[in-house]
Amino acid sequence: MKGRPNDLAERLREAIDRNFEDQVTFLGRMVQFPSLRGREQAIQQWLAKQFSERGYKVDQFSLADIDLASHPKAAPMDDIPLEGSHQVVATYEPQDKGQVKGRSLILQGHIDVVPEGPAELWSSPPFAAVIKDGWMMGRGAQDMKAGVSAMIFALDAIRTAGFAPDGRIHLQTVTEEESTGNGALSTIIRGYRADACLIPEPTANTLSRAQVGAIWFRLRVRGTPVHVAYSETGTSAILSAMHLVRAFQDYTKALNARAVENAWFGEVKSPIKFNVGIIKGGDWASSTPAWCDVDCRIGLLPGETPEQAMRGIEQCLADAQAADEFLRDNPAELIWSGFQADPSVCEPGSEAEAVLAAAHQSVFGKPMEDRLSTAVNDTRYYKGMPALCYGPSGIGPHAFDERVELESVRNTTLAIALFVAEWCGLREL
Ligand SMILES: [Zn+2]
Numbered sequence: 001m002k003g004r005p006n007d008l009a010e011r012l013r014e015a016i017d018r019n020f021e022d023q024v025t026f027l028g029r030m031v032q033f034p035s036l037r038g039r040e041q042a043i044q045q046w047l048a049k050q051f052s053e054r055g056y057k058v059d060q061f062s063l064a065d066i067d068l069a070s071h072p073k074a075a076p077m078d079d080i081p082l083e084g085s086h087q088v089v090a091t092y093e094p095q096d097k098g099q100v101k102g103r104s105l106i107l108q109g110h111i112d113v114v115p116e117g118p119a120e121l122w123s124s125p126p127f128a129a130v131i132k133d134g135w136m137m138g139r140g141a142q143d144m145k146a147g148v149s150a151m152i153f154a155l156d157a158i159r160t161a162g163f164a165p166d167g168r169i170h171l172q173t174v175t176e177e178e179s180t181g182n183g184a185l186s187t188i189i190r191g192y193r194a195d196a197c198l199i200p201e202p203t204a205n206t207l208s209r210a211q212v213g214a215i216w217f218r219l220r221v222r223g224t225p226v227h228v229a230y231s232e233t234g235t236s237a238i239l240s241a242m243h244l245v246r247a248f249q250d251y252t253k254a255l256n257a258r259a260v261e262n263a264w265f266g267e268v269k270s271p272i273k274f275n276v277g278i279i280k281g282g283d284w285a286s287s288t289p290a291w292c293d294v295d296c297r298i299g300l301l302p303g304e305t306p307e308q309a310m311r312g313i314e315q316c317l318a319d320a321q322a323a324d325e326f327l328r329d330n331p332a333e334l335i336w337s338g339f340q341a342d343p344s345v346c347e348p349g350s351e352a353e354a355v356l357a358a359a360h361q362s363v364f365g366k367p368m369e370d371r372l373s374t375a376v377n378d379t380r381y382y383k384g385m386p387a388l389c390y391g392p393s394g395i396g397p398h399a400f401d402e403r404v405e406l407e408s409v410r411n412t413t414l415a416i417a418l419f420v421a422e423w424c425g426l427r428e429l
Pocket of ligand 1: 143201
């Protein structure tokens with residue numbers, strides 16, 4: 001098709017409006033799958049069916065089908081079975097291959113969600129997908145099933161409006177985004193590539209310009225169990241763990257003091273976050289605890305590699321243990337338990353970014369802003385192609401009452417449809 005029809009945006013908006021009730025139902029259905037880590041199979045099978053019904057070629061595989069272990073960027077998955085971690089890639093091919101001129105595109109989203117916590121602390125059940133005042137509530141509604149619905153329904157809208165994209169498009173739904181990134185990595189190992197990638201994480205319709213990396217580690221601390229009546233003759237693994245946690249808090253403070261010199265994050269207050277996310281330990285209230293496992297996450301900034309960050313963690317642990325009478329001779333075991341994620345920067349000036357900025361401007365009537373993220377996302381894997389992270393608006397990722405604003409889902413769907421139209425090109429059906 002030569003040039004865009006003048007009324008393209010209008011026709012796409014009409015199509016999105018026409019399909020929007022279905023899109024909200026679709027999003028609600030996705031939220032109703034409690035797709036926690038290791039339990040993503042049901043939603044992935046359901047999505048694969050939705051993709052086949054749309055006429056896409058569907059490739060389903062598990063992480064066990066991929067040679068993950070030999071890839072330098074694969075992260076350890078603890079005891080999560082690889083064969084249970086399912087990936088889906090749906091491919092749209094332009095019909096008339098002889099005339100294909102359009103650029104290709106990967107639209108990618110993760111469908112794994114983090115644990116919901118105590119359900120009674122939510123205003124409505126965490127997987128009920130309750131809609132109130134234009135917002136859908138539920139674990140994963142914002143992060144990032146809304147974005148996944150937007151990428152699927154953007155292509156639906158193009159078809160409803162009477163067009164077909166001129167470039168090949170892979171729609172990818174992956175797991176492991178919240179813990180290792182191995183889902184996204186597996187699609188690359190499987191050979192999926194394109195001229196650009198868009199990941200509609202909930203960025204409140206800004207472009208994620210730079211993101212931190214992250215390392216997960218577990219401290220396995222030992223103690224000497226004795227009856228509390230003679231506690232001075234034993235040691236407490238829980239108290240030893242607390243000593244180590246304080247050392248990592250101080251270490252993080254020191255890293256953040258240096259972070260003011262970082263080219264990307266210098267203006268962000270304390271961009272390196274350290275978190276103790278899980279603590280398990282002890283067996284009995286009247287025994288000094290024999291064991292304590294502490295699961296931690298720490299960030300790293302652009303300019304540093306995961307390997308450097310891991311050496312820093314080892315050094316912090318060694319110093320803290322050297323300063324402790326018991327740990328000096330009974331060191332904790334350090335286990336790399338997940339993320340070994342590189343920080344990454346979306347280099348300004350790509351044509352894909354310009355196309356997305358124009359789509360955003362057309363939908364919102366104002367320029368697209370960018371943001372710095374103190375969390376990771378999967379764009380870091382897409383080397384050699386512009387990888388854009390841009391998606392809808394919501395509140396409370398990983399929190400109680402996580403929710404997404406449905407109007408922003410509608411607008412994001414239109415922005416993605418316009419982006420596809422310009423990036424891949426369209427032909428009239
Ligand atoms: Zn996410």
